[in-house]
Amino acid sequence: MYQFPSTKTYGGFLFDMDGTILNSIAAAERVWGRWATRQGLDLGTFLPTMHGKRGIDTITALNLPWIDPVVEAAEILRGEIEDVEGVVAIEGAADFLASLPPERWAIVTSAPMDLARARLAAAGLPQPRIMVTAEDVAVGKPHPQCYQLGLERLGVDAPDAMVFEDVLAGVAAAEAAGTAITVITATHQHPVETDYPKLPHYGEVRVAIGAGGRLSIQFR
Template identity: 45%
Template sequence: MSHPAEPVSQPSVLTVRAVLFDMDGTLVDSTAIVEQVWSEFAGRYGLDIEEILRTSHGVRSGDTVRRYAPAGADVVALTAELDAMERTRTDGVIALPGAEALLSALPDEAIALVTSADHILAGIRMKAAGLSMPTTTVTSEAVTLGKPHPEGYLKAATLLGVDPADVVVFEDAPAGIAAARAAGMRTVVVGDAGHLEDGMWRIPDYSDVTVTSVKDDDGGHLLTLTL
């Protein structure tokens, strides 16, 4: 007796004018280093490392230090110390599968990196992973309010000259997903964070993502991504 075939899911097709990427966990796998640094911070002050890792992913380091450092601690100095530790550690930093090919296929003037890392760390991590840095970047020092606030994503859209409704964001962390959603942007979740709502999609990595790009009448780009 034959059994009915399993239904084949159809790929999702998104048409946008710009693509915004988070970095850590989205383009670059730097999990081991991030966990090392925060474990040392937690151990120094007797803090719950699991709680810190649960809430720090995708958030600016200074915001996490401010949240968890003991009363009276020098938040600025601690943040600078942790940032310096992260900059000197690149072992095991790799690009997610398909990330390099997708970045290469997208027009530079239609993409931006929006990361909670500072500009120096972003450059170090992208280089270590073998990825080219987009010309347009919004790093931690470029915003007043970090993720989950939408300021970074809205700023990137403005720099690219596109409406938030014409943007798709690739994100992996709850704070970043919340920021993209608050900015009114379609969101592709890389990995297994959170649950999907309308206007959200999920991929394990970029292995099966393809893109075509055509110039529109205004000189911008019309990008069609197949997930």
């Protein structure tokens, strides 16, 4: 298991949402699966590709000439907001987030704001003071714009921040933004090839708050 350097401190943490602090796979795949079936897509091929990205980007990339991506993305969003059954927090995430000073952390998600709020509430997780959502960016992950904006809103320089992610598109975005990265593997069904440190969940770690509100991660 990776050991976080006990002397390394950070000015702030940025968290992806789905797959990183909560598990929404069942709900998301129900909604997207119904849509994909109507479009004649192969579910086994399609569903693994839609996690960690903005809905509009996923649909646009399919290049389906008979649909309007904006209209379809809005329809899927309505379905996802209505269906949060089975959305649960990743182990230890609620306590981990609650232990952080509110001005020291942010959520940076590919989900739109209304969906992010609905899923956080369903999972029993705190609503952050600072959040970057799909509406805030012109281009989604793996482009670094979302994390660059998150850093700006936190008031933290990239080398002084840690990003928590779960998928390669998000890891690539954080890497391009220049932050430290930890990969959360709680929802992984297959190993993710990355050289960055991994954590199965938050139950084995805690946050230590030092002088000036500096954050460090320690194993219990």
